[in-house]
Amino acid sequence: MVGTIPTTSATGGRRSRGPRGFALAFALPMPVWQTLFFVAALLFLIVMTFWSVRNFRVEPDFTMANWVKMLSAGYFQDTYFRTVWYAALAALVASLIAFPCAYGMAFKLSPSFQRIVASSLILPYFTSYLVRAYSWKILLTENGVINGVLGYVNLGPFAMTSNLFAVLVGYMTLILPIVILLQYFSLAHVDRRLIEAAHNLRCGALRTVIQVVIPSARTGLILAATFAFILSFGDFVSPSFLGNNKPPTLSILMVDAVKSGSQWPRAAVVAITMVATLLLVAFLAMAFAYGRKAESR
Amino acid sequence: MIHTTPRGRRSVTRRGFIKGSAAAIGLTATSGAWAQSGDKVVSLLSWPGHGAQDVIGDFEKATGIKVQAKEYTGGEEMMALLQSSPPGTYDVVLSDAEYVIQLQQAGLITELDAGAYPLDDYWPEFQQFPAQYVDGKLFAIVVDYGFLGLVYNSSVLSREEVDSYAILSSEKVKGKVGMYDWYLPNMMCLSLANGNRPPHDIDGAKFEAVKQSLFALAPEMSGIGVWSSVFSQLTNKESLVMPGVGAWAALLLEQGGVPIKAVVPKEGGLQWTEMLAISATSQKQDLAVQLVQYLTSPEGQVKEATKSAYWASIPNKAGWKLLNEQNPKAAESLEHRLDKRNVMDEFKEGKIFIRDVPKQQSIEVWNEAWTEFKNM
Numbered sequence: 001m002v003g004t005i006p007t008t009s010a011t012g013g014r015r016s017r018g019p020r021g022f023a024l025a026f027a028l029p030m031p032v033w034q035t036l037f038f039v040a041a042l043l044f045l046i047v048m049t050f051w052s053v054r055n056f057r058v059e060p061d062f063t064m065a066n067w068v069k070m071l072s073a074g075y076f077q078d079t080y081f082r083t084v085w086y087a088a089l090a091a092l093v094a095s096l097i098a099f100p101c102a103y104g105m106a107f108k109l110s111p112s113f114q115r116i117v118a119s120s121l122i123l124p125y126f127t128s129y130l131v132r133a134y135s136w137k138i139l140l141t142e143n144g145v146i147n148g149v150l151g152y153v154n155l156g157p158f159a160m161t162s163n164l165f166a167v168l169v170g171y172m173t174l175i176l177p178i179v180i181l182l183q184y185f186s187l188a189h190v191d192r193r194l195i196e197a198a199h200n201l202r203c204g205a206l207r208t209v210i211q212v213v214i215p216s217a218r219t220g221l222i223l224a225a226t227f228a229f230i231l232s233f234g235d236f237v238s239p240s241f242l243g244n245n246k247p248p249t250l251s252i253l254m255v256d257a258v259k260s261g262s263q264w265p266r267a268a269v270v271a272i273t274m275v276a277t278l279l280l281v282a283f284l285a286m287a288f289a290y291g292r293k294a295e296s297r
Numbered sequence: 298m299i300h301t302t303p304r305g306r307r308s309v310t311r312r313g314f315i316k317g318s319a320a321a322i323g324l325t326a327t328s329g330a331w332a333q334s335g336d337k338v339v340s341l342l343s344w345p346g347h348g349a350q351d352v353i354g355d356f357e358k359a360t361g362i363k364v365q366a367k368e369y370t371g372g373e374e375m376m377a378l379l380q381s382s383p384p385g386t387y388d389v390v391l392s393d394a395e396y397v398i399q400l401q402q403a404g405l406i407t408e409l410d411a412g413a414y415p416l417d418d419y420w421p422e423f424q425q426f427p428a429q430y431v432d433g434k435l436f437a438i439v440v441d442y443g444f445l446g447l448v449y450n451s452s453v454l455s456r457e458e459v460d461s462y463a464i465l466s467s468e469k470v471k472g473k474v475g476m477y478d479w480y481l482p483n484m485m486c487l488s489l490a491n492g493n494r495p496p497h498d499i500d501g502a503k504f505e506a507v508k509q510s511l512f513a514l515a516p517e518m519s520g521i522g523v524w525s526s527v528f529s530q531l532t533n534k535e536s537l538v539m540p541g542v543g544a545w546a547a548l549l550l551e552q553g554g555v556p557i558k559a560v561v562p563k564e565g566g567l568q569w570t571e572m573l574a575i576s577a578t579s580q581k582q583d584l585a586v587q588l589v590q591y592l593t594s595p596e597g598q599v600k601e602a603t604k605s606a607y608w609a610s611i612p613n614k615a616g617w618k619l620l621n622e623q624n625p626k627a628a629e630s631l632e633h634r635l636d637k638r639n640v641m642d643e644f645k646e647g648k649i650f651i652r653d654v655p656k657q658q659s660i661e662v663w664n665e666a667w668t669e670f671k672n673m
Contacts, residue, residue, distance in 0.1 A: 055380070056373070057380040074672075141533035141534070142535065143532075245478060245523075246671055247671070248672060258374075259373065260373050260480070
């Protein structure tokens with residue numbers, strides 16, 4: 001008996017080492033990918049911000065000129081704050097539009113209907129976002145469908161492209177289904193007993209939502225908004241195609257820097273500023289989502 | 298290797314998986330290599346449309362050479378692509394005339410054998426077109442050209458109203474002025490509007506005045522678009538007028554029934570000139586020569602004139618004749634009729650200035666002004 005234990009253990013050990021090694025081999029591509037294409041690329045991007053451009057050619061150097069140039073340029077500062085504002089607005093608008101929808105899905109629909117609606121929210125992603133954003137032009141322009149219909153009742157035409165409204169419509173095309181899904185997943189996990197308890201204590205419907213449902217689903221709701229901010233902040237398609245590049249956002253500024261003189265180092269400065277901003281926003285959002293929750297416990 | 302487990306399910310072993318993966322990778326790599334060595338491929342760096350099937354389809358069929366096109370949408374972008382690509386990436390380069398000297402000085406293009414191309418068939422103005430030559434040696438050859446001034450919606454604006462660049466600041470087009478996203482044609486047209494001749498060779502004070510003219514247009518703007526946006530903004534009436542654009546956009550839209558016309562205002566217009574050159578590092582010089590020969594031949598010229606990306610004037614007189622025979626309507630629209638007033642007359646009248654890069658300031662200074670304007 002005693003003698004059999006090590007044997008079993010050894011065999012078991014070999015058996016468990018085998019599948020673990022196999023699993024590790026499968027898991028390896030992701031960290032390798034991340035190291036190569038995120039960490040290494042990010043480090044390269046940082047290094048490139050100190051390089052210079054001569055005769056359209058990027059050359060290794062160690063100069064602060066790109067940082068000084070971009071950070072002191074009035075157009076960069078304006079564009080930076082504009083992009084933050086656009087992304088924050090998009091996250092807020094998407095969260096507000098998404099909430100009733102996600103709430104309805106989580107609390108009012110049967111499980112089978114919930115699955116159908118959740119699947120339908122994934123469907124838009126079968127088509128390229130570029131195509132979806134561009135097709136809004138058919139609806140929004142002065143000659144478009146919406147102004148055409150409004151024209152029948154002597155309204156308009158309204159300017160619905162080349163402005164913040166158009167850019168927001170594009171952002172919603174990109175983020176709204178994701179925000180609804182993330183909010184839905186989070187609301188679906190709210191403990192129903194808490195809601196029943198609130199009702200039993202004569203808490204009104206709206207108060208229950210504000211004081212019970214939203215705090216319970218807070219982590220997911222914040223994550224959804226953060227996701228919306230991140231996607232909108234870096235988006236190029238909506239401000240370019242629906243906003244017609246004017247005024248620009250940081251992604252447009254980055255493309256401009258490269259297009260108009262091979263200024264990869266200056267584009268890298270814009271990119272690093274964007275990455276730093278996103279990391280900060282993600283960190284603050286996580287702290288807000290998890291930190292106070294832990295505190296309240 | 299796939300094994301059947303005692304429960305009847307099939308499982309993949311490590312060795313089998315690795316073997317399978319290696320085999321798959323090997324197969325992909327070999328088939329890729331076959332595709333590479335089996336094809337005669339020539340790569341072309343150009344503005345959009347020159348590598349499309351409607352232009353080079355017949356050439357590919359006749360010669361068995363496949364044209365692989367990479368497109369750019371601005372001279373600086375072309376320079377950047379060439380400078381940042383490994384030598385030999387591109388065999389043929391289609392460049393705007395103003396960048397040929399930079400390409401030559403950077404050693405990126407090679408001298409051409411004048412006898413190999415149909416220069417004798419060209420209009421005399423283009424046989425000796427200055428930008429083709431560096432120190433008397435032929436480095437590039439004109440393939441098409443056009444004029445830039447204003448394009449406008451003719452259902453809203455009259456021909457008289459657009460006879461001057463002053464229309465851009467008129468109340469009638471407030472919020473409806475569009476621009477193509479490139480500083481060069483827009484700022485050069487505004488320089489012409491300010492009375493600068495030639496528009497690119499101006500001192501600091503005149504440049505400052507051009508900048509102010511540009512900035513003053515900020516409230517008039519509907520948008521600054523990429524290539525495709527020029528067409529959609531004009532079609533959707535987001536923009537009623539655009540400076541720095543010409544027949545290349547108007548003719549195509551007119552074909553589609555959109556009331557857009559091009560005009561060279563009284564202050565003058567610019568000529569854009571696209572030229573073909575062969576990369577100095579090309580490993581396929583013979584294939585590159587064949588492509589350049591085709592695009593400058595009468596057949597290739599007709600295709601260039603009416604390509605689906607944008608229509609253009611052509612420098613080959615034999616190409617004009619063929620165009621008049623094959624497609625008289627297009628010859629009429631392009632003002633390429635040999636028996637009546639045509640684009641060559643406009644060229645001779647002195648209203649047209651060859652578009653060039655800034656002379657007294659760096660490109661960067663003009664670009665900065667453009668970026669600042671976009672942000673307004």
